[in-house]
Amino acid sequence: MSTGRTRAVQLTRWGGPPILTEAPRPTPTAEEVLIQVEAVGLCRSDLHVIDARPGDLPYRIPFTLGHEVAGRVVRRGPLAVGPATGERVVVYGPWGCGSCARCAVGAENYCDRRAALDADRAGTGAGLGRDGGMADLLLVPSGRLLVPVGDLAAVQAAPLSDAGLTAYHAVATVRRALGDDPAASVIVLGVGGLGHLAVQILRATTNAQVLAVDVREAALALAEECGAHFGTLLQPDTAATLRRLTGGVGAVAVLDFVGSRSSLELAVDVLRTGGELAVVGSGGGELAVRKPGALPPGARISLPFWGTLPELEAVVSLAHKGLLTVEVERFPLSSAPEAIARLRSDEVRGRAVLLPD
Numbered sequence: 001m002s003t004g005r006t007r008a009v010q011l012t013r014w015g016g017p018p019i020l021t022e023a024p025r026p027t028p029t030a031e032e033v034l035i036q037v038e039a040v041g042l043c044r045s046d047l048h049v050i051d052a053r054p055g056d057l058p059y060r061i062p063f064t065l066g067h068e069v070a071g072r073v074v075r076r077g078p079l080a081v082g083p084a085t086g087e088r089v090v091v092y093g094p095w096g097c098g099s100c101a102r103c104a105v106g107a108e109n110y111c112d113r114r115a116a117l118d119a120d121r122a123g124t125g126a127g128l129g130r131d132g133g134m135a136d137l138l139l140v141p142s143g144r145l146l147v148p149v150g151d152l153a154a155v156q157a158a159p160l161s162d163a164g165l166t167a168y169h170a171v172a173t174v175r176r177a178l179g180d181d182p183a184a185s186v187i188v189l190g191v192g193g194l195g196h197l198a199v200q201i202l203r204a205t206t207n208a209q210v211l212a213v214d215v216r217e218a219a220l221a222l223a224e225e226c227g228a229h230f231g232t233l234l235q236p237d238t239a240a241t242l243r244r245l246t247g248g249v250g251a252v253a254v255l256d257f258v259g260s261r262s263s264l265e266l267a268v269d270v271l272r273t274g275g276e277l278a279v280v281g282s283g284g285g286e287l288a289v290r291k292p293g294a295l296p297p298g299a300r301i302s303l304p305f306w307g308t309l310p311e312l313e314a315v316v317s318l319a320h321k322g323l324l325t326v327e328v329e330r331f332p333l334s335s336a337p338e339a340i341a342r343l344r345s346d347e348v349r350g351r352a353v354l355l356p357d
């Protein structure tokens, strides 16, 4: 990389393929911080952005993709806060206004001014309308959005900022239902980049019995490696199997990392009365919420989105303790199109991570 330029995987037109190009080297001003990217994860949301049609998203193009980033602070603006030059960090991805009641407590994923930011086409964050980390360098608006990772390998650290954080926040959303009851069952639907981390987080932070469902044998093998007590392929009798494994009462919590019609139908079939359903995946499925209806009495439904800064610190801490290990498939940055194709065809085991080559 020449000093004045940075390589970047950019979306240059809606519906067009991302292209590996070059962009000017950013210079941090005021509170901004410049990161040398060491690893960037690939997410299904990247596919949604790549496939968006004109007008679907409140983003200006071109912009660089990549919202799951780890790297090293290489330059800070004069008013920068947070990690010092040379520190290795992960980048908190949902960039809010930084000053509303939600942002003030680190919940920028639920920024109260999101609609206004979207109206200004300010973007949701790195790689989401703002230049992201599928590049050699990433300019971050403020050091408040950086979490130190110490000596954690970048290929492990990057996925913590999105897959790990989203899984952790989803577990936190249903934690009330779990209590400390070892007889409580949690069902994880979809054991991909997020689901395999949710299994580990559930085993590390709860006493619940973890039951995993996927359509791929390889994913079930990964679920078992991550500590799931039981795994099954999705088939006609899966609901009956899961109900039997939960003593006939169903699961106190279901984490749906797929969000498709079939996964939501299964979730409703196996949710215990008073149970919690967290719909994390954006699989296009719909759920009718009516009374009386298919959902059990007392059911609580949530649509958790990403996570908070304090939760990202907790996720990094779990990784440092060896309680959270990301299954990764590595790709050189220049092979981003291949990685995107593999993710699109459901062939990635765990999380795809791009490394500057």
Ligand code: FEH
Pocket: 043, 044, 045, 046, 124, 128, 162, 163, 166, 305, 306
């Ligand atoms: C990011 C932006 C928009 C929708 C969903 C996402 C997730 O990938 C964040 O984890």
Ligand code: ZN
Pocket: 043, 044, 045, 046, 067, 162, 163
């Ligand atoms: Zn994502």
Ligand code: ZN
Pocket: 096, 097, 098, 099, 100, 101, 102, 103, 108, 111, 112, 113, 114
């Ligand atoms: Zn805000």
